[in-house]
Amino acid sequence: MDTNLKKEIIMDHYLNPKNKITTDDSRYVKVNTNNESCIDNLNFYVLFNGDLIEDIKFDGEACAISTSSSSIMITNMIGKTIAEAEEYINNFEAMINEEKYNSDILNEANAYDDIYKQNNRKNCALLPYKGIKKAIAEYRK
Amino acid sequence: MNREDFPMLKQDIIYLDNSATTLKPDCVLNKMAEYYKEYGANAHRGDYDISYKVDLEYENVRDLVRDLINAKSKEEVVFTSGTTESLNMIVNGFFESLLEAGDEIILSTSEHASNILPWFRIARNNGCIIKYVNLDDNYYVTLENLKKVITPNTKVISLAHITNVIGDVRPIKEIAKFAHENNIFVVVDGAQSVPHMKVDVQDLDIDFLAFSAHKMLGPTGVGVLYGKKELLEHLEPTILGGGMNESFDNENAVILKSLPTRLEAGTPNIAGVIGFGAAIKYMNQIGYDRIIDRERYLRNYLIEKLVRIPHIDIINLESDSGIVAFNVNGIFSQDVAYYLNKYNVCVRAGNHCAKILKNAVGVTNSIRVSISFYNTESEIDDLVELLKNKDKIMKEML
Numbered sequence: 001m002d003t004n005l006k007k008e009i010i011m012d013h014y015l016n017p018k019n020k021i022t023t024d025d026s027r028y029v030k031v032n033t034n035n036e037s038c039i040d041n042l043n044f045y046v047l048f049n050g051d052l053i054e055d056i057k058f059d060g061e062a063c064a065i066s067t068s069s070s071s072i073m074i075t076n077m078i079g080k081t082i083a084e085a086e087e088y089i090n091n092f093e094a095m096i097n098e099e100k101y102n103s104d105i106l107n108e109a110n111a112y113d114d115i116y117k118q119n120n121r122k123n124c125a126l127l128p129y130k131g132i133k134k135a136i137a138e139y140r141k
Numbered sequence: 142m143n144r145e146d147f148p149m150l151k152q153d154i155i156y157l158d159n160s161a162t163t164l165k166p167d168c169v170l171n172k173m174a175e176y177y178k179e180y181g182a183n184a185h186r187g188d189y190d191i192s193y194k195v196d197l198e199y200e201n202v203r204d205l206v207r208d209l210i211n212a213k214s215k216e217e218v219v220f221t222s223g224t225t226e227s228l229n230m231i232v233n234g235f236f237e238s239l240l241e242a243g244d245e246i247i248l249s250t251s252e253h254a255s256n257i258l259p260w261f262r263i264a265r266n267n268g269c270i271i272k273y274v275n276l277d278d279n280y281y282v283t284l285e286n287l288k289k290v291i292t293p294n295t296k297v298i299s300l301a302h303i304t305n306v307i308g309d310v311r312p313i314k315e316i317a318k319f320a321h322e323n324n325i326f327v328v329v330d331g332a333q334s335v336p337h338m339k340v341d342v343q344d345l346d347i348d349f350l351a352f353s354a355h356k357m358l359g360p361t362g363v364g365v366l367y368g369k370k371e372l373l374e375h376l377e378p379t380i381l382g383g384g385m386n387e388s389f390d391n392e393n394a395v396i397l398k399s400l401p402t403r404l405e406a407g408t409p410n411i412a413g414v415i416g417f418g419a420a421i422k423y424m425n426q427i428g429y430d431r432i433i434d435r436e437r438y439l440r441n442y443l444i445e446k447l448v449r450i451p452h453i454d455i456i457n458l459e460s461d462s463g464i465v466a467f468n469v470n471g472i473f474s475q476d477v478a479y480y481l482n483k484y485n486v487c488v489r490a491g492n493h494c495a496k497i498l499k500n501a502v503g504v505t506n507s508i509r510v511s512i513s514f515y516n517t518e519s520e521i522d523d524l525v526e527l528l529k530n531k532d533k534i535m536k537e538m539l
Binding site: 007010011039040061062063064065067118120121 | 473475479490492506535536
């Protein structure tokens with residue numbers, strides 16, 4: 001993916017994040033996630049329906065990378081089964097950690113494929129995935 | 142000024158995070174190397190020449206610190222690992238056994254975590270009540286506001302002398318006078334004040350003071366706990382071990398050494414303390430007044446330029462220190478810090494360990510520029526130039 005296009009995708013999701021809105025609907029599983037090394041602090045609200053992820057919302061304060069990564073993740077993940085979501089998460093994490101991954105299923109999340117060059121921002125990109133994993137674990141409980 | 146003394150400044154960086162830690166001059170680094178290379182024995186042994194030399198050097202720094210803060214005697218100067226450890230020792234060693242259920246502890250919302258969390262625990266364990274003095278419109282602590290939260294149950298007031306986000310100097314002398322008239326102890330977190338102003342513990346008449354060497358050109362891992370001798374006598378060592386006991390025949394017959402050794406268990410950070418001594422001497426040579434003048438001048442220089450940029454929101458327009466906290470309107474502080482980092486400008490983004498301040502200021506996070514005397518006008522010009530164009534920040538922050 002071209003560098004300018006990557007920047008465009010990230011900025012677009014940062015400035016117009018999908019579903020960045022709070023909810024007090026008790027059907028949603030609510031989790032908080034933050035980075036120990038920086039000041040990102042986000043809440044994720046996930047609506048499960050059986051095996052399906054029906055909706056995700058988020059709110060809180062975070063940098064451009066964390067916010068856009070949350071927005072892209074949400075865009076990609078709504079409507080997936082938990083198993084599909086987990087496959088997507090594994091691939092995203094593998095990409096960030098410079099391991100082998102399948103770029104076909106990541107769509108716009110491929111915009112972070114060279115974030116490893118800025119080591120201190122890897123955790124920003126991963127933050128929403130930390131959140132969704134927590135929510136899945138909570139739901140399974 | 143004095144830039145040539147700082148090896149870090151030979152790198153291509155603009156270092157504006159001096160409230161986190163300052164850079165170290167050669168004289169400090171050389172002094173520490175001298176200890177390891179020329180008389181690297183343990184302290185308080187004294188059975189052979191180089192070991193005796195260690196004691197001389199180590200205790201000489203205690204004299205320097207005593208003079209620096211004008212303590213009555215060197216017994217009132219305890220070396221610790223830093224402000225955090227000093228504050229924990231004060232809370233856990235002195236106040237833990239003193240405070241009872243219903244006793245009130247006064248703090249402010251702009252305290253650093255190390256002057257909040259130890260008190261939280263003691264409040265939980267002993268059933269004490271934490272109260273916060275209201276900040277005024279400039280987020281300052283005033284004696285007037287402090288008086289409003291004092292009750293007959295108030296036992297201790299613990300405040301930073303200068304806060305690490307706003308940078309205001311608290312009226313500690315007036316506070317201590319009022320507190321003592323009402324039998325209230327006064328603890329002062331001097332982490333940001335001792336490096337930037339003359340702190341005289343007798344003149345202020347404070348009971349305890351904590352500060353760190355690394356924020357005043359010294360090495361990391363060294364700090365000071367000052368306490369009035371009659372109070373330190375009642376401070377239970379929170380760490381026990383070698384060097385601080387005189388004898389121990391059995392569990393009921395442990396005799397501790399006198400002050401301050403009793404409070405310095407284990408082999409101390411000898412190289413660090415000796416390096417700290419070199420830092421104090423260096424600062425004395427330059428002169429505190431010159432350091433303060435220079436830092437305030439540079440702060441005003443920066444403020445005058447920042448106020449002219451419409452998309453910059455300055456949080457602490459007024460301040461007595463070298464700290465400027467601000468935000469670029471509409472951009473998350475950490476993104477601005479990352480952007481500046483691309484130009485080798487080192488600033489801090491975040492809540493600066495003052496997590497409950499946000500309720501008072503209404504801003505969770507900010508960029509903090511903290512200036513030292515070795516910074517220059519041209520460094521500040523470069524910073525301002527980088528901040529002038531918001532589109533450029535937006536474009537390059539990723």
